[in-house]
Amino acid sequence: MVVEVDTLETAIRRVAECLATRGRNLVTPEQPLDTKAVRNADLFAHRYGIGAHRWPLVDVVIAYGITLSHAHQTTAGMIVRAAQFEFDIVVLDAIVEASAAGLPSTIAVADRRMRDLLGPSLSMERAEAFTGEILSRRIASADASMAMTCTSIPK
Structure with a gap:
């Protein structure tokens, strides 16, 4: 996946969206992300200090109504999933x-x-x-x- 943006911050967000949708947004980029994909992308971006809720993680989990454990599992899964993609x-x-x-x-x-x-x-x-x-x-x-x-x- 070639990511052509002006900042690394925006690139991280694009990678987060790709991983949150398991690459589906690459096939249909015009289709908006569903609620779960938006949440997962935000959790992933948060890991690198980006997003509406930058610090601490507890702010993000409270905002989305999930547990801290679930947030950790989600981001860990996305990091593992990243190995399936080649990001340029x-x-x-x-x-x-x-x-x-x-x-x-x-x-x-x-x-x-x-x-x-x-x-x-x-x-x-x-x-x-x-x-x-x-x-x-x-x-x-x-x-x-x-x-x-x-x-x-x-x-």
Whole structure:
């Protein structure tokens, strides 16, 4: 799936919608997502710090009337499902290029170009977590301190 958007934040949302519909929205993109798919996409996007209810997860589960356990199972299932897809996120190449200077993440994100590529609320750490978990790709290989694992992300 080629994702051509201006920000990684928007790309994460598109990937979330794809995973929430098990790819059905790729066949019929004009059809709106059903309620369950919207909820699941929001849970997935929340994992990476994106969405109406960014923090904490309990805000999301209360808003959707589900249990914390159900939210964890849903996002875990979507992460496993991601292996069935090959995502080509065009904006990611620009982010990798912008971070190639090896600047510490706080300085890199302060750079206007990097902020424009990430999106208004996506942090470099969450971007790195998404690319590592879903794409098996690092953004800033020069900065070893940014390496994130699945267990280091708040659930």
